[in-house]
Amino acid sequence: MLRLILRDLCGSLCLCGESGCDMKGVTCPNCHSDRSRRGGRRIWTVYVALIAAAILAVLIARLHAGLVAGIVLAVIVFAHLVFDERVCLDCGAQWRPRRDDN
């Protein structure tokens, strides 16, 4: 799971070439560039909100930091499943790729 998140965070840097790697073969519907990464405004909004909520939870509610971190990771993974958006590095277009690997 950690590897999945790291791959998402570095996005365009993925050069692994594995057949199951979703960084390959995604082209921008706007300019047909293949330089894209997973992300988008909604994902970043979720990240920022989660981090803020986690800090508040630990500092104010005094919840266990490890527990909060686990919840944050789970919600980030869930958010990626819900907001499966990609951002074009060339023109900035955002779109939802079609999953056609099955």
Ligand SMILES: [Zn+2]
């Ligand atoms: Zn583009």
